[in-house]
Amino acid sequence: MDVRDNQLYLGGCQAKALTDAFGTPLYVYEEEAIRRQCRQMREAFAAVQPDLHYAVKANANPALLAILKDEGFHIDAVSPFEVRLCLGAGFQPGQILFTGNNTSEEDYRYCLEQGVPVNVGSLVELDRYGRLNPGGTVSLRINPDVGAGHHHHVITGGPDSKFGIYHTEREAIAEHLRRHGLILTGIQSHIGTGILRTAEMLAAMEIILNTARGFEALEFIDFGGGFGIPYRPDQEPLELTGLGRAMCERFASFRSEYGRPIKMKLEPGRYLVAQAGSLLVRVTNVQSTPAHTFVGTDSGFNHLIRPAMYGAYHEVVNASVVTGEAAEVVVAGNICESGDVFTQDKQGLEHRSLTRPEVGHLLALLDAGAYGMALASNYNMRPRPAEVLVNQGESRLIRRRESYEDLTANFV
Numbered sequence: 525m526d527v528r529d530n531q532l533y534l535g536g537c538q539a540k541a542l543t544d545a546f547g548t549p550l551y552v553y554e555e556e557a558i559r560r561q562c563r564q565m566r567e568a569f570a571a572v573q574p575d576l577h578y579a580v581k582a583n584a585n586p587a588l589l590a591i592l593k594d595e596g597f598h599i600d601a602v603s604p605f606e607v608r609l610c611l612g613a614g615f616q617p618g619q620i621l622f623t624g625n626n627t628s629e630e631d632y633r634y635c636l637e638q639g640v641p642v643n644v645g646s647l648v649e650l651d652r653y654g655r656l657n658p659g660g661t662v663s664l665r666i667n668p669d670v671g672a673g674h675h676h677h678v679i680t681g682g683p684d685s686k687f688g689i690y691h692t693e694r695e696a697i698a699e700h701l702r703r704h705g706l707i708l709t710g711i712q713s714h715i716g717t718g719i720l721r722t723a724e725m726l727a728a729m730e731i732i733l734n735t736a737r738g739f740e741a742l743e744f745i746d747f748g749g750g751f752g753i754p755y756r757p758d759q760e761p762l763e764l765t766g767l768g769r770a771m772c773e774r775f776a777s778f779r780s781e782y783g784r785p786i787k788m789k790l791e792p793g794r795y796l797v798a799q800a801g802s803l804l805v806r807v808t809n810v811q812s813t814p815a816h817t818f819v820g821t822d823s824g825f826n827h828l829i830r831p832a833m834y835g836a837y838h839e840v841v842n843a844s845v846v847t848g849e850a851a852e853v854v855v856a857g858n859i860c861e862s863g864d865v866f867t868q869d870k871q872g873l874e875h876r877s878l879t880r881p882e883v884g885h886l887l888a889l890l891d892a893g894a895y896g897m898a899l900a901s902n903y904n905m906r907p908r909p910a911e912v913l914v915n916q917g918e919s920r921l922i923r924r925r926e927s928y929e930d931l932t933a934n935f936v
């Protein structure tokens with residue numbers, strides 16, 4: 525992103541020109557930013573050359589999948605339709621790892637029919653899967669009793685998490701595998717998302733390696749995703765190079781002790797696509813109370829729910845006038861709920877200093893590429909935005925804006 529004539533440009537395209545062509549609200553993704561993050565991830569772990577599986581849940585647009593495929597990424601999928609989308613995007617079944625949770629027989633059957641490897645997260649599901657695929661191979665999601673993340677809703681390890689078989693259940697795991705003649709070829713864990721500290725990731729890794737030691741036929745150990753990005757200007761970024769070095773060294777020493785070839789896998793989502801995405805919205809109103817100046821827009825938490833759901837921070841830039849006389853404002857949406865505010869933290873409304881927004885200006889909500897459009901809804905019968913990919917001054921529509929017909933197609 526850059527600024528020319530005090531206007532915001534994304535991937536070399538003027539924000540105004542993009543919204544003139546495609547309307548607002550509009551998700552815009554910068555291809556170069558995705559490729560940069562892919563390379564950073566690959567370089568940080570180059571010493572052990574892991575299989576890198578993109579977590580599709582972060583953003584499932586096929587144009588992004590094509591970029592990730594081109595960068596050599598494989599897939600972490602959580603549902604049959606994610607699997608189907610990725611097969612359609614040209615990924616081989618063996619490049620996809622399905623990690624469901626509370627997974628039905630139907631979902632397992634679909635993966636088996638497609639030849640997609642399955643990662644199972646509880647003993648009950650292991651029985652379910654074992655009955656469908658006796659004598660087959662399987663991997664297991666382990667809860668290492670360590671969790672981390674930007675909000676308690678996204679911590680996926682430890683006693684309050686519904687995910688994975690507790691690492692202490694080794695005997696029960698062995699017994700369930702024996703019962704169905706299953707061969708355990710992988711161990712996986714994922715302790716949360718939006719992690720900026722390395723300590724928990726390294727602690728979880730130690731426990732997972734310890735669990736892996738008890739099983740003889742492993743082909744991979746998957747340490748999940750969770751690699752965070754700094755959303756707030758004062759946040760320290762994750763020290764990815766140091767984390768990569770530490771994890772590679774530890775893995776290399778485990779590998780020589782284990783005594784047979786074994787691969788590392790990782791499942792980053794947010795780290796690859798968050799910073800590439802901006803949500804462009806139009807100012808429709810400016811209104812004050814004794815406490816706040818509200819800047820109203822034509823979008824809302826139906827399009828970007830992270831602030832309302834987690835008190836998450838997204839930097840807001842006035843794309844029409846990037847620098848100039850500033851005003852302290854609260855940026856809100858057009859949804860019929862008072863929680864529909866883009867600038868809030870866990871305590872409540874947050875004032876932001878923006879170049880004085882006026883009706884008609886464009887605002888850019890930054891770092892919205894992950895868990896933005898993926899979590900969007902049609903609340904208040906509002907269509908979901910269009911999505912555009914930009915690169916070197918060129919723009920391409922990669923998802924059209926929803927229509928009234930799209931929203932009503934399934935009413936019977």
Ligand SMILES: Cc1ncc(COP(=O)(O)O)c(C=O)c1O
Pocket residue numbers: 579581582600623714716717718719748749750751791792793794795894
């Ligand atoms: C199993 C699994 N792997 C990977 C990810 C990706 O996490 P992140 O986007 O934080 O890298 C998730 C996210 O919830 C997940 O559940």
